[in-house]
Amino acid sequence: MEIQELFNSSVNIPSLPDVYYEFKEAMDDPEGSFDEISNIIATDPGLTARLLRIVNSAYFGFPSKIETISHAIGVVGLEQLNNLVISTVIMERFKGIPDSVMNMDSFWRHSIACGLAAKIISSHKGEFNTEKYFVAGMLHDIGRLIIALTTPFNILSVFMRCKSENIPLPDSEKDILGFTHADVGGLLLKNWDLPVFHQEVVGNHHQPEKNLTFAKEASIIHVADHIVNHLELGDSGESSFPSPMNKTAWDNLGLPDGITLASLSKEIQKSFNATAQVFLQAA
Numbered sequence: 001m002e003i004q005e006l007f008n009s010s011v012n013i014p015s016l017p018d019v020y021y022e023f024k025e026a027m028d029d030p031e032g033s034f035d036e037i038s039n040i041i042a043t044d045p046g047l048t049a050r051l052l053r054i055v056n057s058a059y060f061g062f063p064s065k066i067e068t069i070s071h072a073i074g075v076v077g078l079e080q081l082n083n084l085v086i087s088t089v090i091m092e093r094f095k096g097i098p099d100s101v102m103n104m105d106s107f108w109r110h111s112i113a114c115g116l117a118a119k120i121i122s123s124h125k126g127e128f129n130t131e132k133y134f135v136a137g138m139l140h141d142i143g144r145l146i147i148a149l150t151t152p153f154n155i156l157s158v159f160m161r162c163k164s165e166n167i168p169l170p171d172s173e174k175d176i177l178g179f180t181h182a183d184v185g186g187l188l189l190k191n192w193d194l195p196v197f198h199q200e201v202v203g204n205h206h207q208p209e210k211n212l213t214f215a216k217e218a219s220i221i222h223v224a225d226h227i228v229n230h231l232e233l234g235d236s237g238e239s240s241f242p243s244p245m246n247k248t249a250w251d252n253l254g255l256p257d258g259i260t261l262a263s264l265s266k267e268i269q270k271s272f273n274a275t276a277q278v279f280l281q282a283a
Contacts, residue, residue, distance in 0.1 A: 003179045009150045014093035019044045038069040050088045057278040083131040101152045109234025117224035136201045141236040143184030162241035169241045208249045219249035
């Protein structure tokens with residue numbers, strides 16, 4: 001099977017809403033204003049409500065209530081708001097997958113946990129924009145949803161083969177489909193015109209050394225995914241058939257002394273429930 005067949009199938013692949021592209025265009029315009037960006041988001045009342053719910057949650061912990069998108073931009077910044085917009089609009093686009101194929105609540109719990117883990121790991125590395133790692137973590141398994149939408153019988157065959165042969169899920173995908181969910185995810189984000197960072201990190205999170213330009217960034221998502229699978233925080237289909245952690249990926253992180261898998265696991269576990277509640281309510 002060729003990967004492009006998924007995107008040429010009769011099943012409609014979700015696209016990002018126009019409001020996202022209008023927002024992104026205004027955000028990238030050096031002459032754009034906060035008011036212009038706020039007005040674009042205001043055309044989608046559902047998105048406005050979800051964003052305000054997130055920025056007023058314990059996830060950010062601001063001392064006073066934020067009542068407008070303009071205020072939110074001033075407090076969290078445009079780049080952070082952009083990442084929140086991506087997270088919320090994408091969660092909203094995948095609501096038609098039946099539980100018999102994929103438990104979506106469990107899928108998003110795993111995805112949010114991986115985003116949180118990636119954000120925590122990147123903060124220990126001293127990354128400035130940790131929120132983009134949260135988005136990459138949230139999207140790392142998005143390709144599996146495209147497979148579930150377009151070829152649900154194949155994805156069930158993938159799961160059954162994992163169970164019968166006790167092999168990692170990406171290996172089963174490669175054998176049955178000819179490609180993995182990571183390959184599909186990278187192509188989807190390219191079709192959505194999301195940043196190359198997200199395309200490459202999502203597309204290579206099982207093989208972080210594959211693209212040397214983003215090897216360290218993909219390593220963060222790889223390790224985050226491994227920790228979350230071990231903690232069994234949600235399930236995107238992989239927790240029962242996890243891939244072993246790539247030791248090179250861990251070495252690539254270059255984390256400070258004292259930051260271990262055990263300490264990261266405790267930190268992620270501590271923050272998970274509050275973070276998951278915020279984003280699942282906003283979906």
